[in-house]
Amino acid sequence: MSITKTNPVPPSWKDFAKASSDLLGKDYPIQGTTLEVKTQAPNGVTFKVLGIRDTKSGNINGDLEAKFTDRKNGFALTQAWSTANVLRNHVELENHIAKGLKLELISSLLPDKQAKNALFASTYKQPGVHTRQHLDLFKGPTFTADAVVGKDGFLAGAEAAYDVKGGKVSRYNLAAGYQAPEYAITLQGLGNLSTYSASYYHRVNADIEAGARATYDSKSATADNRVNLEVGTKTYLDDAAFVKAKINSAGIFCLGYTQALRPGVKASLGLALDTAKLASAENSAVAHKVGASLNFEA
Incomplete structure (x- = not known):
């Protein structure tokens, strides 16, 4: 008897280089102080409160979100309200018309300025293929699709946006890559193929991860800024703590430390240093950044 091997569902377009992006971008709370609290009611409704104090401006922004999920019937409703007085609604229907098909309606309203936005989105995924489409009703309208x-x-992907009113393709991007359990390599052509990004991720062992990303921007104003290189690593100290470090070709060195204080409570500290200005006291507040985040989940 022959056994047919089924290919897994590939990542979506936005998660094409997720492993390296998470390694180099997450767990560095250097922009300010963040507090996030997540709780769940007995009826399954989850609440999330997010507060952020920006170090540069000193502004404090908040967000209150409630989400009801009916997994049995493939339905979810999310409603949120921010301190900027933005009201957001997100309705999700999954596996109703066809298995693997998800339909979404995402809307936002800013009452003070009578600004509104609405997206109709769909996602279809099966072994070997992952596609997304959405129609932005008030911006364009614009139809965007990726696959x-x-x-x-081996992975291959593409994204394109079509301006319905203008009758033209307003954006297109391409990507290719390879994913294995221990490593991933991706190459992306973004910004109508004006910017190219190559990334690499490697899980060295159970305790160490490493990654790098190189970006070439052909439209950069100066030749010195056209190429940017970033390398980083993550090391697990034990089951409850890890350290991350990265540095880029501009000389910005970042360090992050995350500690699980107890089940459901996590604290992170972040530090960013401009190594080109370590000896200069002038503009040190701008060159160097410190931040922290605290997460509660119950």
Whole structure:
């Protein structure tokens, strides 16, 4: 008897280089102080309160979100309200018309300025293919579609946006890559193929991860800024703590430390240093950044 090997569902377009992006971008709370609290009611409704104090401006912004999920019937409703007086609604229907098909309606309203936005979105995923489409009703309107196909670890993806009113393609991007359990390599052509990004992720062992990303921007005003290189690593100290570090070709060194204080409570500290200005006291507040985040989940 022969056994047919089924390809897994590939990542979506936005998660094409997720492993390296998370390694180099997450757990560095250097922009300010963040407090996030998540709780769940007995009826399954989850609440999330997020507060952020920006170090540069000193402004404090908040967000209150409630989400009801009916997993049995594939339905979810999310409503949120921010201190900027933005009201957001998100309705999700999954596996109703076809297995693997998800339909979404995402809307936002700013009453003070009578500004509104609405997106109709759909996602379809099956072994070997992952596609997304959305129609922005008030911006354009613009129709955007992307697709990622995968087989035996090899990935290929594309994204395009079409301006319905203007009758033209307003954006297009391409990507290719390879994913394995311990490492991933991706190459992306973004900004109508004016910017190219190559990334690499490697899980060295159970305690150490490493990654790098190189970006070439052909439209940069100066030749010195056209190429940017960033390398980083993550090391688990134990089951409850890890340290992350990264540095880029501009000389910005970042350090992050995350500690699980107890189940459901996590604290992170972040530090960013401009190594080119370590000896200069002038503009040190701008060159160097410190931040922290505290997360509660119950």
